[in-house]
Amino acid sequence: MAERNSYILVIDDDKYFRDLASELLQSKGYEVVLARNAYEATAALEAKRPALAIVDYRLPEVDGMTWISKVRESDGNLPIVLCTGNWCDQKTFNWLRNILKVSLVLQKPIVPELFLHSLENIIPPPANRPPVAAEAEQSFKIQPALDTTQEEESLEQIERLLAASETRPHELERLTKLKRRIETQNAIKRARESFVKSLPEAWGELTATVKKARENPKNLLLLQEAMAVAHKLKGTAGSYGFSKVGQFAERIEHFLITVDPQSDSEQEVIWAEIIRCVTEGTQVVDAISREQATTSEAGKLPSLSCLAVVPEGGYPGPLKGAAQDANCELEMVGSSVGALVKFGRQQYDSAVIDLALDTASGHFQLARELRQAAKRTIPLGFINSKDEQHSHSEIVYGGASVLLDGNVTRGNLCEALQIMTVAGQMRKPRVLCVDDDPLLTSFVESVLRPAGIVVRSLNEPIVILDSMHEFQPDLVLLDVIMPGLTGYEVCRLLKSNDEWKYVPVIFLTSKSDAEGKRAAFTAGGTDFLSKPVLMDELLTRVKAHLSKTLNEVSTRIDPQSKVLTASALAAESEQLINICDQQSQVLSIGVISISEFDQLDTLHGAFSAEHVIGKLGELLNQRLRAEDLRGRISDSELGIVLAGEQTETLAKVFELLKQDWEKMCFPSGRGKEFQVDLCFSTAEFPLEGDNFEKLKDHALRGLKQRSALS
Amino acid sequence: MTTSINIKQVLLVDDDLNIRTLAQMGLEGLTDWKVELAGSGAEAVIKATELQPDLIILDVMMPGMDGPTTLTELRKIENLAATPVIFMTAKAQTHEVELYQMMGAKGIITKPFDPMTLSDDIQGILSKG
Numbered sequence: 104m105a106e107r108n109s110y111i112l113v114i115d116d117d118k119y120f121r122d123l124a125s126e127l128l129q130s131k132g133y134e135v136v137l138a139r140n141a142y143e144a145t146a147a148l149e150a151k152r153p154a155l156a157i158v159d160y161r162l163p164e165v166d167g168m169t170w171i172s173k174v175r176e177s178d179g180n181l182p183i184v185l186c187t188g189n190w191c192d193q194k195t196f197n198w199l200r201n202i203l204k205v206s207l208v209l210q211k212p213i214v215p216e217l218f219l220h221s222l223e224n225i226i227p228p229p230a231n232r233p234p235v236a237a238e239a240e241q242s243f244k245i246q247p248a249l250d251t252t253q254e255e256e257s258l259e260q261i262e263r264l265l266a267a268s269e270t271r272p273h274e275l276e277r278l279t280k281l282k283r284r285i286e287t288q289n290a291i292k293r294a295r296e297s298f299v300k301s302l303p304e305a306w307g308e309l310t311a312t313v314k315k316a317r318e319n320p321k322n323l324l325l326l327q328e329a330m331a332v333a334h335k336l337k338g339t340a341g342s343y344g345f346s347k348v349g350q351f352a353e354r355i356e357h358f359l360i361t362v363d364p365q366s367d368s369e370q371e372v373i374w375a376e377i378i379r380c381v382t383e384g385t386q387v388v389d390a391i392s393r394e395q396a397t398t399s400e401a402g403k404l405p406s407l408s409c410l411a412v413v414p415e416g417g418y419p420g421p422l423k424g425a426a427q428d429a430n431c432e433l434e435m436v437g438s439s440v441g442a443l444v445k446f447g448r449q450q451y452d453s454a455v456i457d458l459a460l461d462t463a464s465g466h467f468q469l470a471r472e473l474r475q476a477a478k479r480t481i482p483l484g485f486i487n488s489k490d491e492q493h494s495h496s497e498i499v500y501g502g503a504s505v506l507l508d509g510n511v512t513r514g515n516l517c518e519a520l521q522i523m524t525v526a527g528q529m530r531k532p533r534v535l536c537v538d539d540d541p542l543l544t545s546f547v548e549s550v551l552r553p554a555g556i557v558v559r560s561l562n563e564p565i566v567i568l569d570s571m572h573e574f575q576p577d578l579v580l581l582d583v584i585m586p587g588l589t590g591y592e593v594c595r596l597l598k599s600n601d602e603w604k605y606v607p608v609i610f611l612t613s614k615s616d617a618e619g620k621r622a623a624f625t626a627g628g629t630d631f632l633s634k635p636v637l638m639d640e641l642l643t644r645v646k647a648h649l650s651k652t653l654n655e656v657s658t659r660i661d662p663q664s665k666v667l668t669a670s671a672l673a674a675e676s677e678q679l680i681n682i683c684d685q686q687s688q689v690l691s692i693g694v695i696s697i698s699e700f701d702q703l704d705t706l707h708g709a710f711s712a713e714h715v716i717g718k719l720g721e722l723l724n725q726r727l728r729a730e731d732l733r734g735r736i737s738d739s740e741l742g743i744v745l746a747g748e749q750t751e752t753l754a755k756v757f758e759l760l761k762q763d764w765e766k767m768c769f770p771s772g773r774g775k776e777f778q779v780d781l782c783f784s785t786a787e788f789p790l791e792g793d794n795f796e797k798l799k800d801h802a803l804r805g806l807k808q809r810s811a812l813s
Numbered sequence: 814m815t816t817s818i819n820i821k822q823v824l825l826v827d828d829d830l831n832i833r834t835l836a837q838m839g840l841e842g843l844t845d846w847k848v849e850l851a852g853s854g855a856e857a858v859i860k861a862t863e864l865q866p867d868l869i870i871l872d873v874m875m876p877g878m879d880g881p882t883t884l885t886e887l888r889k890i891e892n893l894a895a896t897p898v899i900f901m902t903a904k905a906q907t908h909e910v911e912l913y914q915m916m917g918a919k920g921i922i923t924k925p926f927d928p929m930t931l932s933d934d935i936q937g938i939l940s941k942g
Binding site: 283284286287288290291294298301331334335337338339340341342343346349353 | 829831835838842843874924
């Protein structure tokens with residue numbers, strides 16, 4: 104509890120830091136005592152208990168963590184802030200939080216404004232505040248509140264009211280009580296949810312013991328055991344608010360008591376009643392757990408929409424099951440015409456095609472037509488249920504991110520849908536949402552995902568760098584107040600990192616006063632959203648900040664060929680090469696050159712060359728897998744990059760490409776249609792180069808040699 | 814809500830973990846009491862001796878030492894002879910209530926209970942004196 108006239112103890116061997124901290128704290132009206140090392144700190148502590156201790160991680164002789172451990176032996180509640188020059192790892196952080204009960208970890212060098220702002224959340228400045236207010240604030244601000252749940256909004260309302268009624272002690276007391284009630288209610292609600300999960304098991308135990316007692320009617324011990332189980336369940340289920348289950352248990356107990364193991368007469372009537380109660384109770388328990396299952400699933404949004412083009416009555420069971428497992432919204436259609444109609448009406452993220460389906464133009468042609476209808480390079484999956492012969496290059500060129508050979512099961516279908524989900528996300532903007540409250544992160548997911556944004560939630564901010572590296576987000580949403588770590592610190596970390604400093608950060612904050620806003624921008628934030636977060640505002644702001652990134656996507660696309668620009672292709676290829684390197688996989692690069700490109704305009708009229716390269720780009724986008732890279736290498740050359748494939752496959756892919764290309768005629772200014780030749784060359788990683796430039800040069804040399812030969 | 818006894822620490826004895834969790838949640842959430850837990854009569858005797866709680870809440874039906882037996886044992890311990898004890902039971906017929914009161918219990922909480930009003934119920938029992 105905060106004592107009036109209490110002080111803040113600052114322990115640091117660095118004089119500059121001590122002076123700075125003391126000046127800052129005194130400016131806010133705090134009383135400050137300085138200590139140069141652990142011994143001086145302990146002496147100060149013994150003389151008078153401070154309201155807060157700010158401890159440096161590195162101290163001479165006895166370091167900060169050791170000192171805190173010592174303090175905790177006798178004082179479990181003293182609020183402590185640890186300052187450290189290094190970002191600590193997760194293990195250390197958990198130790199600090201959970202064992203040493205450190206309220207906050209701050210990054211050195213400190214930023215004055217953020218320093219004060221962060222401390223104010225732990226201990227309010229003493230200036231002109233009635234002690235009740237300070238005490239009430241302490242009671243809920245030192246430690247982060249219990250996980251807020253559905254009542255979040257009302258809790259936040261109360262907190263606003265609390266802040267507004269600082270000077271009215273009675274009002275404060277009433278509101279604090281109300282707050283405790285809501286928090287307790289929330290905690291009980293969560294306990295109830297976990298109790299539901301164990302309810303079928305508990306009821307099963309009752310059913311089993313009753314059955315045993317029924318089968319051995321002369322055994323008094325078994326009868327008593329059944330009574331005890333029923334008795335217990337009656338009290339427990341009832342207390343958790345499942346009064347109906349409790350009532351059934353009560354009736355069962357009541358009837359069990361009247362059973363007389365010594366008597367032979369009239370027992371059957373009683374047992375019939377007991378069995379009836381057990382049966383009815385089972386139905387109620389089943390209904391409760393089903394309801395629980397559906398409500399917890401309702402909150403989950405589909406991560407992928409998919410159209411399955413499969414023969415009528417093919418395997419709806421496994422498909423539906425897999426869609427459920429992979430959290431996918433799946434529709435089925437039995438013909439290629441039907442599939443095209445559906446794609447014309449609605450956007451799907453992906454499609455699954457069964458190669459056993461009768462199609463007029465061929466399956467690979469259907470795949471191409473679906474992409475044409477979708478106007479996007481959607482990920483595709485092929486099912487080869489009838490074991491038809493298709494070469495690997497046909498499958499790759501056809502665009503299958505995944506091929507299911509032979510038996511279709513719920514398991515392998517689910518895996519296929521997951522692979523397609525990942526392949527489909529390659530081109531969508533990504534947002535990383537960092538908040539310790541899972542409810543808020545799932546809310547953000549539910550708002551952003553339908554807008555075509557891939558959202559990853561992170562509830563443990565301490566591992567943010569790992570998440571950044573793995574997920575490569577285009578934008579970060581960051582909560583300000585998290586247990587042990589403020590969003591400001593996390594943001595500063597990102598901004599000090601060369602790789603991430605340009606990623607926009609939006610703060611989620613319940614402090615939308617001028618100071619809160621200033622702190623958000625001081626820490627390097629791009630923008631902020633006040634909590635409770637409104638759906639429309641969240642979407643609008645995220646989209647606005649992403650638009651910069653999204654525009655960048657469009658500047659990464661070559662306007663003529665609609666494939667990646669040369670520089671974007673190089674950058675993305677390098678990333679892909681890194682991944683292949685880590686997984687010891689090969690990768691192939693192919694260069695496609697349009698013959699006599701420079702002369703096309705002269706021979707066939709203006710824009711002929713542009714038209715030709717546009718058609719080639721379009722073809723590449725309709726063919727090949729969604730995750731393969733397509734880009735422009737030079738005016739007359741396009742490149743493709745296929746992870747996991749050898750140049751042998753690529754050569755066959757080119758044969759197929761050639762077949763498609765030879766069917767394409769272009770209108771000439773001279774009235775006649777004309778055709779264009781393509782030349783190919785390839786290079787393989789790691790055999791012929793360990794980076795994109797080397798591989799590209801290798802392929803280009805191959806092209807030159809070929810044209811020299813011909 | 815004034816009580817004649819100033820309660821800081823409560824010992825809650827029940828063999829059912831679910832009940833212990835729920836009751837502790839309700840009591841600690843809504844009062845300033847510190848609630849210590851015991852899962853059996855035997856554990857209750859040890860913890861009560863060590864902690865000297867201001868109030869003991871005892872489940873009646875427990876395997877091994879049941880509630881009434883535990884109460885008899887507790888009364889033998891010095892300093893615990895006068896500690897108020899409240900029984901918690903799913904069977905609360907009138908004659909049982911009288912029996913428990915004769916044994917020296919302050920009162921009875923019936924199961925199922927509402928965790929949100931549990932603390933009020935207890936305070937009601939204690940203020941009756």
